[in-house]
Every structure is written in C-alpha cells, then in structure tokens.
Amino acid sequence: MYDRIKRSFEKQGLMKTLNATLLEVEMGIVKICVGFSEGLTQQHGFFHAGVATSIVDSACGYAALTMMAENTEVLTVEFKVNFMKPANTEKLIAIGKVLQAGKKLTVCEGYVYDYTEEKLIAKMTATMISLAKE
Amino acid sequence: MYDRIKRSFEKQGLMKTLNATLLEVEMGIVKICVGFSEGLTQQHGFFHAGVATSIVDSACGYAALTMMAENTEVLTVEFKVNFMKPANTEKLIAIGKVLQAGKKLTVCEGYVYDYTEEKLIAKMTATMISLAKE
Amino acid sequence: MYDRIKRSFEKQGLMKTLNATLLEVEMGIVKICVGFSEGLTQQHGFFHAGVATSIVDSACGYAALTMMAENTEVLTVEFKVNFMKPANTEKLIAIGKVLQAGKKLTVCEGYVYDYTEEKLIAKMTATMISLAKE
Amino acid sequence: MYDRIKRSFEKQGLMKTLNATLLEVEMGIVKICVGFSEGLTQQHGFFHAGVATSIVDSACGYAALTMMAENTEVLTVEFKVNFMKPANTEKLIAIGKVLQAGKKLTVCEGYVYDYTEEKLIAKMTATMISLAKE
Numbered sequence: 001m002y003d004r005i006k007r008s009f010e011k012q013g014l015m016k017t018l019n020a021t022l023l024e025v026e027m028g029i030v031k032i033c034v035g036f037s038e039g040l041t042q043q044h045g046f047f048h049a050g051v052a053t054s055i056v057d058s059a060c061g062y063a064a065l066t067m068m069a070e071n072t073e074v075l076t077v078e079f080k081v082n083f084m085k086p087a088n089t090e091k092l093i094a095i096g097k098v099l100q101a102g103k104k105l106t107v108c109e110g111y112v113y114d115y116t117e118e119k120l121i122a123k124m125t126a127t128m129i130s131l132a133k134e
Numbered sequence: 135m136y137d138r139i140k141r142s143f144e145k146q147g148l149m150k151t152l153n154a155t156l157l158e159v160e161m162g163i164v165k166i167c168v169g170f171s172e173g174l175t176q177q178h179g180f181f182h183a184g185v186a187t188s189i190v191d192s193a194c195g196y197a198a199l200t201m202m203a204e205n206t207e208v209l210t211v212e213f214k215v216n217f218m219k220p221a222n223t224e225k226l227i228a229i230g231k232v233l234q235a236g237k238k239l240t241v242c243e244g245y246v247y248d249y250t251e252e253k254l255i256a257k258m259t260a261t262m263i264s265l266a267k268e
Numbered sequence: 269m270y271d272r273i274k275r276s277f278e279k280q281g282l283m284k285t286l287n288a289t290l291l292e293v294e295m296g297i298v299k300i301c302v303g304f305s306e307g308l309t310q311q312h313g314f315f316h317a318g319v320a321t322s323i324v325d326s327a328c329g330y331a332a333l334t335m336m337a338e339n340t341e342v343l344t345v346e347f348k349v350n351f352m353k354p355a356n357t358e359k360l361i362a363i364g365k366v367l368q369a370g371k372k373l374t375v376c377e378g379y380v381y382d383y384t385e386e387k388l389i390a391k392m393t394a395t396m397i398s399l400a401k402e
Numbered sequence: 403m404y405d406r407i408k409r410s411f412e413k414q415g416l417m418k419t420l421n422a423t424l425l426e427v428e429m430g431i432v433k434i435c436v437g438f439s440e441g442l443t444q445q446h447g448f449f450h451a452g453v454a455t456s457i458v459d460s461a462c463g464y465a466a467l468t469m470m471a472e473n474t475e476v477l478t479v480e481f482k483v484n485f486m487k488p489a490n491t492e493k494l495i496a497i498g499k500v501l502q503a504g505k506k507l508t509v510c511e512g513y514v515y516d517y518t519e520e521k522l523i524a525k526m527t528a529t530m531i532s533l534a535k536e
Contacts, residue, residue, distance in 0.1 A: 013175035014182035017151060041147035042192075048148035049191050049210045054184025058176075076183045077373065078395055080214035080348055080482040082509050082527060084502045099525060100486045104372070105345065105397075107484050107525065123501060123509065125484060125527055127346055127395065129373075211507065212529055214348040214482055216375050216393060218368045233391060234352045238506070239479065239531075241350050241391070257367060257375065259350060259393055261480055261529065263507075281443035282450035285419065309415035310460075316416035317478045318456025325451050326444075344451045348482035 001025060004070075005062045012058060020055050022062075028098035030062040036090045047087035052094070052112045052122045056081070059096030060108035064128035067101040072130045077105070079126035087121050089114035096126075105129055135159060138204075139196045146192060154189050156196075162232035164196040170224045181221035186228070186246045186256045190215070193230030194242035198262035201235040206264045211239070213260035221255050223248035230260075239263055269293060272338075273330045280326060288323050290330075296366040298330040304358045315355035320362070320380045320390045324349070327364030328376035332396035335369040340398045345373070347394035355389050357382035364394075373397055403427060406472075407464045414460060422457050424464075430500035432464040438492045449489035454496070454514045454524045458483070461498030462510035466530035469503040474532045479507070481528035489523050491516035498528075507531055 002025040009015060009022045015032075018040060024031040032055045034040070042048040057076055065074040093113045100107045110124030136159045143149060143156045149166075152174060158165040166189045168174070176182040191210055199208040226246055233241045244258030270293045277283060277290045283300075286308065292299040300323045302308070310316040325344055333342040360380055367375045378392030404427040411417060411424045417434075420442065426433040434457045436442070444450040459478055467476040494514055501509045512526030 008177040011175075011177040011179075012182060013171075013173045014184055017173040037147075039147045039151040041145075043142040043145040044207070045145075048146060048188060049213075050148055050184060050188025053187050053191075054182060057183050057187075073178070075220075076217050078214065078216040078346065079183075080212065080527060082212040082501075082529065083210050084504075084509055086209075099484075100522065102486075107486055120502065123527065125482060125525065127484065212480065214393060216367075216395065218370075218375055233350075234388065236352075241352055254368065257393065259348060259391065261350065276445040279443075279445040279447075280450060281439075281441045282452055285441040305415075307415045307419040309413075311410040311413040312475070313413075316414060316456060317459050317481075318416055318452060321455050321459075322450060322452025325455075341446070343488075344485050346482065346484040347451075348480065350480040351478050354477075 001066055005030065005065060014054060015058060018051060018054060025066065027066050028063055030059045030096045032059045033091055033093045047092055049083055052087055052092055053081055055092060056094035056096060056110035056112050056124045057126065059094045060110045060124060060126040061128055063096035063098050063108050064106040067098055068130045071133050073133050074128050075131060077127040077129050079124050081122050081124045083122050085119055085121045091115035093117050135200055139164065139199060148188060149192060152185060152188060159200065161200050162197055164193045164230045166193045167225055167227045181226055183217055186221055186226055187215055189226060190228035190230060190244035190246050190258045193228045194244045194258060194260040195262055197230035197232050197242050198240040201232055202264045205267050207267050209263050209265060211261040211263050213258050215256050215258045217256045219253055219255045225249035227251050269334055273298065273333060282322060283326060286319060286322060293334065295334050296331055298327045298364045299361065300327045301359055301361045315360055317351055320355055320360055321349055323360060324362035324364060324378035324380050324392045325394065327362045328378045328392060328394040329396055331364035331366050331376055332374040335366055336398045339401050341401050342396050343399060345395040345397050347392050349390050349392045351390050353387055353389045359383035361385050403468055407432065407467060416456060417460060420453060420456060427468065429468050430465055432461045432498045433495065434461045435493055435495045449494055451485055454489055454494055455483055457494060458496035458498060458512035458514050458526045461496045462512045462526060462528040463530055465498035465500050465510050466508040469500055470532045473535050475535050476530050477533060479529040479531050481526050483524050483526045485524050487521055487523045493517035495519050
C-alpha cells in the first residue's frame with residue numbers, strides 16, 4: 001500500500017516543487033509535510049493558503065486511494081477548507097483521513113497543523129472519486 | 135488600485151514559485167494566470183488541484199481587496215472548490231469576482247479556465263475577511 | 269419535463285410543510301418559492317437558513333434532473349451555502365442552475381433571492397449524483 | 403447557559419414546525435433531534451436534506467453561542483454539508499461542536515446521525531459570526 005501511494009506521490013511534480021514529504025501511509029490515513037521557505041508565502045510572509053490546501057488535498061486523495069481497488073485512480077471532486085490560524089510556522093503537517101469510503105465516492109477530512117502537530121491551522125472536507133485506471 | 139494589488143502580489147513567494155502572472159485588476163475583479171510546467175502536476179501529468187486553487191484563491195482575495203479600505207489587509211476565511219474538468223491545458227486562467235462586499239466579510243466567486251478561457255475547469259466560492267493593517 | 273419534476277416535487281413532504289411552490293422548470297433551471305410564515309423562522313424572526321437551504325437544494329437537484337436520463341433519480345452529494353443578507357422578506361425565491369452536467373455528477377449553482385428577485389440572500393454550490401431508478 | 407440557548411431555540415419557528423427537540427447543551431456542544439414524519443421527506447420518502455441541514459445548522463449555531471459573550475447573537479456565515487448515507491431512519495440526531503472559537507468567527511463541525519447515533523448520515527462544517535445584540 002505504501003509503495004502504491006509513494007509511486008503516485010513521486011509523480012506529482014507539485015509535491016517536488018513545494019518540497020513536500022510523504023510521511024505516513026496507513027489504511028485510510030495519509031500524512032504529508034512541507035517545510036517553510038520564502039517560495040511558499042503569501043504577502044504577509046506566512047505559508048500561502050494554496051500550499052496548505054495542496055498538501056492536504058494530496059493527503060486526502062491518497063487516504064481515499066488506500067481504500068480503493070488496485071486498478072483504480074483517485075480524483076478530487078471538490079473540497080472546502082476553513083483557515084483558522086495564521087500559518088506562521090516552520091513546517092506544515094497535513095493529515096488526510098477517510099470519513100466514509102463508498103464504492104464510487106469517498107469523503108475525507110483533512111487537517112493542517114503547525115510543526116508541533118497541535119495548532120490546527122486549516123480544516124478540509126473533501127469528496128474524492130474513484131476512476132478505473134485507463 | 136492596480137499598484138496596491140501588484141505590490142502585494144509580488145510579495146507572494148508562492149506566486150513566483152508557480153510562475154504566476156497578475157493579468158488584470160479592476161474594481162471587484164482580478165485575473166491571474168499560470169503556464170504549464172512539470173513542476174505543477176499531479177500524478178496524471180495535469181495541473182494539480184492545488185495550483186488551480188492557489189491562483190484562484192489569490193485572485194479572489196485581491197478582488198476583495200480592491201473593494202476594501204486603503205489601510206486594510208485581506209485574509210481567506212474559507213473557500214470551497216469544485217473541480218469539473220481535468221486541467222490538461224497549457225495555461226490556467228483564474229478570475230476572482232466579488233459577489234458581495236460587506237464591511238468585514240466579502241464573498242467572492244472564482245473561476246479557473248483553460249487557456250481558451252472557455253472551458254471551466256474549477257469553480258470556487260470564497261469568504262474573505264478585511265483586517266486593519268498593523 | 270415539467271411533469272417529471274412536478275410529480276417528484278409533490279412527493280417531497282417537506283415542500284408541502286414549508287408551503288413551497290414549484291414556479292418554473294426549464295432545461296437546467298428550476299425555480300421554487302416559499303412565502304413567509306412564523307413557522308419558518310429563526311430566533312430573530314427572519315427565515316431560518318434551513319428554509320432557504322431546503323428550497324434551493326430542491327431547486328438545484330431538480331435542475332440537475334432535467335438534464336439526466338429518464339430512468340434516473342437525483343441525490344445530493346454535498347452543498348455549500350453562503351448567507352449574505354438577512355432573510356427578512358415576505359417571500360424567498362430560489363433558483364437552481366446547472367453549471368456542469370456530467371454523466372454521473374452534476375454541479376449546480378443555487379441562488380436565493382428576496383421577493384423582488386434582486387436582493388441575493390444566499391448562494392449555493394451543489395454536487396448532485398444521478399442514480400439508476402430501482 | 404442552557405436557558406439562554408433554550409429561550410432562543412423556542413423562538414425558532416422552524417424548529418417547532420419540524421417538531422425538533424433541544425436535547426443537550428454543553429460548553430461548545432449542542433444536540434438537537436427530530437423524529438420522522440411524512441412532512442419532512444424528499445421524493446424517496448426519507449428525510450429531506452434540508453431537515454438534516456436545518457437542525458445541524460441550529461446545533462452548530464448554538465454550540466458557537468455557548469462560547470460567545472452574553473450580549474451577543476449568532477448568525478450563520480456559511481456552511482458545507484456532505485450527505486453520506488440515505489436518511490432512512492426514524493429519528494435524526496444532530497450534534498454541533500465548536501472546532502475553533504474566535505473573537506468574531508467561530509468554526510463548528512456538525513454531525514447528523516440516525517437514531518442509533520452510530521450511522522453518520524451527514525457532516526457539516528460551518529462558520530458562525532458573533533454580533534452585538536441590538
């Protein structure tokens with residue numbers, strides 16, 4: 001399972017550009033982190049909302065994928081993110097968790113924490129879809 | 135107004151990393167685009183949802199900012215994005231539009247198109263908040 | 269098409285309870301309204317957010333259904349609603365519009381106006397799914 | 403605290419119309435339920451999404467209110483709901499929980515269960531705003 005996710009993760013050019021790391025893969029749970037750099041900021045010098053969203057979207061998508069059949073792929077149907085605290089931290093840690101796995105659609109909850117994994121910076125709810133691999 | 139947005143846009147390290155361009159600034163409307171590159175992809179080789187989200191979040195935030203008082207800043211409270219078409223295009227064009235400007239909260243609609251500006255790839259609804267500049 | 273929607277609408281017990289009326293059915297567009305009464309209020313005496321949401325959810329679902337095959341049914345996957353103005357009006361008018369009709373999933377935009385159909389009170393984005401009729 | 407919420411709840415005409423009951427009020431948590439009746443259905447004879455949304459919106463709003471100052475009121479800024487299971491149950495139980503209480507904005511998570519309180523039917527994330535009482 002880890003290998004399946006790892007191979008896909010390494011194909012995501014954006015994860016390389018953001019310098020993101022795949023930390024953990026369990027059934028229904030995936031953790032991805034990214035360290036701070038100037039190239040990831042918004043105008044106040046903190047992490048851009050788009051960075052938090054990118055890694056937690058990947059974390060949710062892969063969490064969903066851990067529970068999908070072998071010959072399938074995952075795509076994001078939609079997500080919603082609430083930003084609760086300024087992302088002024090040296091590292092963002094995103095955790096994607098499956099809330100409900102369906103045959104076609106999977107609902108995930110995503111959490112973005114600061115480096116202590118205690119301050120909740122953003123919260124995502126995402127709908128993922130499973131597609132047959134071409 | 136353009137200068138105000140431009141100065142802020144240039145402080146967003148992420149926009150530089152994505153190689154995004156501020157195309158237009160009008161009262162209540164901001165347009166940002168980004169060209170395709172390997173470094174912006176998801177596992178199928180198309181634009182990552184996080185890239186589309188990052189530029190349309192910035193577009194919505196700045197659209198809101200065009201209607202806020204001079205001494206204020208804008209932050210994203212939350213957004214929701216529906217992904218409707220695969221982002222297999224050479225360029226993403228994001229348009230942020232103010233739907234309703236309030237004293238404190240502003241609701242924006244964001245659209246992400248392909249390079250023809252005809253295929254709608256993603257649709258955002260965002261809530262922005264205005265904060266007094268420190 | 270109108271008959272198909274009308275028959276289904278009349279099966280929605282909630283629409284009767286709210287005293288809602290199916291106003292219009294066009295390809296991809298459905299309009300539903302509800303008049304004010306004490307039984308539809310929140311604590312400040314205006315329409316409860318749940319009333320606006322109920323009728324615009326039905327409007328979006330039926331708008332999606334107008335573009336689905338004859339032997340299918342529609343269900344709400346998820347929606348998001350922004351409440352922009354207090355709903356202190358004598359009538360709520362909800363309009364559901366298909367933004368993108370897919371084979372399985374349809375994305376709709378929903379608008380809730382006051383009785384003049386000019387003041388935008390709430391805005392919905394909804395994902396609908398088409399299911400084969402049992 | 404219970405009295406404050408109870409008084410407000412009793413002013414919500416819609417809660418009476420739905421025949422909803424305020425079950426529990428704790429700091430940051432409110433529980434509301436509603437029994438099944440024909441008048442609360444969608445076209446397949448299950449609870450309408452609007453009923454689930456109405457009670458969980460009220461539950462989230464009141465959960466937020468338990469953590470706001472005495473002289474304030476609560477309004478819904480926006481919410482998003484995912485519907486995960488058909489609501490074919492004799493009773494819906496909605497639980498609203500504060501995820502983060504801010505000075506102005508409060509983010510809540512809402513859960514709608516079936517009568518066993520084990521099957522999760524719908525999941526809400528809501529942003530509430532505190533307003534000074536007029």
